[in-house]
Amino acid sequence: MTDTDENARVWELVDKIGFCMLTTQISGSLRARPMAAHPEPIENAIYFLTDVAGHKDEEIARWPNVCLAFADTRGQKYVSISGTAEVSNDRERVRDLWSTGARAWWDSADDPSIRVLKVTPVFAEYWDSPGSVISYIKMAAAAISNSRPDMGDNAKVEL
Template identity: 75%
Template sequence: MAHDEDDNAKVWDLADKIGFCMLTTQTGLDLRARPMSAYAERLENAFYFLTDVASHKDAEVSRHPNVCLAFADSKGQKYVSISGTAEIENDREKIRELWATPAKAWWDNADDPSIRILKVTPSSAEYWDSPGTIISYIKMAAAAVTSSRPDMGDTGKVEM
């Protein structure tokens, strides 16, 4: 497998494992981020989110479709930043397919007419996958003593 394919797979694997991300949209001149439960669909080259038709992010995406998804597992020291283009869909079948426990906090059931799909098609990504907090601290301390740079794990940039 080529290095880019390895990096691409790493992005999808990390995002899928972490599951929640900060979705950043543009509100005019400002940027706004909020936590969202992401559904990674590698074969469809898309990330899906359930959203409400009355939410601000839907209007923001309509005006400024470029978004950023920031996934973070701070305990495991694993991070993914994905840039892409978002769109709002009213695909009732996909809504039922994605319906899961986190959605029950916002809606009674998958048939609620106010639920929409926010689909993000990724264009590029960057990831950081270090060995974990304790090992990272040990490597940083050793590097400080030896005046060298620590090996903090894998990192990569990939076009998606």
């Protein structure tokens, strides 16, 4: 695959998987929490809605380097993205990102406690296997033949 193809595959996987674990730093430790991702490949950005009362905002203000871990365990597809995060009070972007899922946390897009978390990816790595059943068959065949299985694509990508 070319760099352009690998870059496109990262964005496709992020869009398809949709949810990730956002890992931030806190006083020398790491903390992860699930987040609904809104990828914008043209902007080289992944957006999230967050709450001003959340600790992640404070953590990002001090240590903006974050990791996003996307996992589709059934499809055996994974993406890890390292990037820089920032939090803003962009009300227009809040309205653009508003979805039915956001209603679980806020009553409306007009809630003043909603913030936009933007992650600008710098580096990604993905693992793209053909799926669980095929992967298990390939692993079993490799074990019998004493060889390594072809588990699909793995690429490191500069974004």
